[in-house]
Amino acid sequence: MNDDTKLQDFLSGMRAISPLIAAVIPIGLVFGAVAATKGLSPAEAGLMSALVFAGGSQFVAMDIWTHPASWTGIGFAALLVNIRHVLMSASLGTRMEAFSQPARYLSMLFLADEIWAMAEFRAKVARLTPAWFAGLAMPFYLAWVLSGLAGAALGAFLGDPVVLGLDFAFPAVFIVLVMGFWKGPETAAVLLASGAAAVATQHFVPGVWYIAAGAIAGLAAALVTGRSRDIEVTP
Amino acid sequence: MTVDLATLIAILAMAAATALTRLSGLVLIRHVSLEGSRRKAIESIPPAVLMAVVAPTAFATGIAETLACAVTAFAALRLPMLVSVALGVASVAILRALGL
Structure with missing residues (x-):
């Protein structure tokens, strides 16, 4: 270059x-x-x-x-x-x-x-x-x-x-x-899980744990929805 | 223009922690293959993290904040980032002034 x-x-x-x-x-x-x-x-x-x-x-x-x-x-x-x-x-x-x-x-x-x-x-x-x-x-x-x-x-x-x-x-x-x-319904699942977990954690746990909790919940949601999709396409 | 020693050490601790998180991802991908479902999971991390950061503001702070978040999100569908952010800030200022 x-x-x-x-x-x-x-x-x-x-x-x-x-x-x-x-x-x-x-x-x-x-x-x-x-x-x-x-x-x-x-x-x-x-x-x-x-x-x-x-x-x-x-x-x-x-x-x-x-x-x-x-x-x-x-x-x-x-x-x-x-x-x-x-x-x-x-x-x-x-x-x-x-x-x-x-x-x-x-x-x-x-x-x-x-x-x-x-x-x-x-x-x-x-x-x-x-x-x-x-x-x-x-x-x-x-x-x-x-x-x-x-x-x-x-x-x-x-x-x-x-x-x-x-x-x-x-x-x-x-x-x-x-x-x-935003990429579609799978993003909705991630956002829902992350947001709910973050709000709940912030309510009950002091400090900044809510960010890690929300991130992990969102990741878990992505893994679950990803897996169910894999099952659907498997004959 | 003074720098307190305890403050300096706290800042250095923050800097070290932040640099560690920023560099370890690079180290990680040199040793772990990221194909298939792992890559999918990695791709879901940005929205998951960003949502976790804003969720308490959006849903558990007050009506003004919740409405302003909705305005910002809606604006972001059509308008550039700067305009959306400005609309969000203006809405929250107006709604708070109204006593919400």
Whole structure:
């Protein structure tokens, strides 16, 4: 691949991520503002965004944040919230034939939900290239880190995110992504099982176990419906 | 611009946990073949995980959140992501202002 094609791919990746950047900036601002209310300095909030780069687990961390911070509790919560990345990276890893081994591992460190979803979508219609992935990931990463920093610095000036509805931007993005994965009745079974298990677990079990519970229930539903289909087609 | 030591250690723990989850999938597929029903199961993970994350907001937080989730989902059928998200955020702000 020559430099011209690489540049084209990089720019194409940037174009693909641009609407998501507009969506992530308010979420990053909210994260920073929430972090400031929990007593984190802008440097600490920015550092978390830069090193962790996983919005869901960062919001959960803010939810359970204590002083002094408990690294075991926070670290375990991050593991639990992000355990989905194991499967996301396994799935996207099969689409990275054009990547060298080091490039695969480096790319996976930037596997935020939005980046992963856009990359999976791209892989359906074109060959995934490192240049395209870099164009996708770099602006999104910068937007997340800088908006988190700005949110923490501005803090109270942003107003109450709940009144403005900005706390809802994050679930809203996930709902849009869920709709994008719709494939028919089997998806309905997965969503139903996952949603029911998550709501029930969240009601009865404290902490963030509901995410793992919902994911496992959804996976189980997929295995059950997949198996019954196998039986139907067997003569 | 200070960084507290306990906070730094907690952030590093989060970063390590997150990197571990992101890299282990790659390691996994080098050692396990993902064909047939296993691949099907893997493909069901994204909607299962995303649903688990949003379900408490959608179904167990309040009427405003439930209605706004419905608006967002419906908008996502036809409109681009940014517009759907903006509609969802606007709906939840209006519904909360109405006291729902």
